[in-house]
Amino acid sequence: MKNTVSRRGVLAAGAALTAFTPALAQTSVVPTQAATLGAMKRATKFMVETVAYKGGYVWSYLPDFSRRFGEMEAFPTMMWVQPPGTATAGHLFLDAYHATRDEYYYKAAQAAARALIEAQHPAGGWNYLYDFAGEASIKRWYDTIGKNGWRLEEFQHYYGNATFDDAGTAEASQFMLRMYLEKKDKQYWAPLQKAISFVLESQYPVGGWPQRYPLTQEGGLHGNADYTRYITFNDDVAGENLEFLLMVYQTLGDERVVDPINRAMNSFVVTQQPQPQPAWGLQHTVEDLKPAGARTYEPKAFATHTTAQNISSMMGFYRLTGDPKFLARLPEALDWLDSVKLPAELMRGTGTHPTFVEIGTGKPLFIHRTGSNVVNGRYYADYNPDKVVIHYGSTRTVNVAKLRTEYEALKAAGPDASKNSPLKAKPGSIGLPKYFTGQDVSVSDLNVNALHVAGEVKAEDAQKLIGGLNKVGYWPTELKAASNPYAGDGSPTPAPGDYSQTRVGDKTDTSPYITDTPPIGISTGAYIDNMGVLIRYLDSLSK
DSSP, rough: OOOSSOOOOOOOOOOOOOBOOOOOOOOOOOHHHHHHHEEEEEEEEHHHIIIOOBOOOEEEEEESSSSSEEESBTTEEEEETTTTTTTHHHHHHHHHHHHHHHHHHHHOOOOOOOHHHHHHHHHHHHOOOEEOHHHHHHHHHHHHTTGGTTTGGGGSEEEEEEEEEHHHHHHHHHHHHHHHHHHGGGGHHHHHHHHHHHHHSSSSSSOOOOOEOOSSSOOTTTTTOGGGGGGGGGGGGHHHHHHHHHHHHHHHHHGGGGGHHHHHHHHHHHSSOTOOOOOOOSSEEETTTOEOOOSSOOOEEEEHHHHHHHOOOOOOOOHHHOOOEEEEHHHHHHHHHHHHHOOOOOOOOOEEEEEEEOOTTTOOEEEEEESSSTTTEEEEESSOOOSOOOSSSEEEOOHHHHHHHHHHHHHHHHHGGGGOGGGGOOTOOOOOOOOOOSSSSEETTTTTTTEOOSOOOOOOHHHHHHSHHHHHHHSSSSSOOOOOOOSSOOOOOOOOOOTTTTSSSSOOOOOEEEOOOEEEEEHHHHHHHHHHHHHHHHHHHTT
């Protein structure tokens, strides 16, 4: 957890973005402000006036709009909230408004906000997606496309509630906060307050959050318990909620969030397990705070990447508070990470650590699957490092030495490390960043791995983007993520072939996969990414 306000990311998966643009001759032309503004406006008008459905966006579209996709194929009446979706686009519109002061971008942000307000769950959060056609339509989607995504178990059941997973609720909540603060427009106050209340009411007394809320009694899948009730660290659920609450405190001075912030930070302390395994799992049970399983390829085990993430977060908490309890047991966790590093004979690829470590034995666990679809398929964990699934990493790269160096620096700094903490500033005295989409934002869209980090933009980069915008008004992008159209429920009998190391099973599996023959289409993530680059270039012209 950083001690400055910024957009946090979610677990990235898949291939890097490849924008398909016409070959450009080498040129020394420096794009003018007018040319940059013109390209930005043309691209945005296409997204707002042609692509958007009632102000909402999914992740990608075929040029004729015959098919459209979020993490899975979407109905034409749907929008995606999960980044890079509607709230991500809304943040970009506000960023463009800040860069240009052109009211068109503010009106685009308002349209995205209206869509998100309609999609907001009565409890105050958001689901991954929303269907403007109503409840019957979204249930039909879950019972067809969603239910048959073999590897996407989070879409196999319609919970009817909201989720903290993949930062959708956090990003939408932050967007509502930005919309209210921009012009103090009262129409955003009620949805913002609902979002704040959702985060506060869903928090467990111990300080953690479930993955989904309101809690449900019937969310178990494939014979397993409902993991959405567990205290969730996976995909930085706690970190995202903490960041939003910090933003609320810093900008609105809302004292209600102070105790929840402190309890949330303390939840990391109380869930760290005792010796000899002083680590964390993806989820922990509410009753005894022990590691718990989640999806069927996420066994009840310790997770090395989550442990590393939590170590980093706790160092951030020390920067926020100066409380030594956040550093006290980190050496134990660092030593544990060193102790479970993969031996050479088990290393496959570049991963240094197993993703999962068995409770008790300390042995690495590796994830496999058998079958061909969600009906006949099965995931399982064992000690064999070969033929693991490719859509979920069985190994992770963890830089323990870097974490140790950071820990030692904080320890040496002492309480002075927290002297600039926003928690120690006057409530309501710190504004939000001018730009949000210039931050490092990781996403689950297989067409866009991670949106660009803020940095210097060269004139030739800006010229390439301006020249790459097609006549219609979008940046043609290879849509690497493909999926099978819904073809009915899977058969109980496995189809011929080996699907143990593919992203997709037989023809009934609606999970996305990387295609070898990607069509050229429209990518919301590419639009956001490219606009972010042009915004930074525009800024550089005024310096």
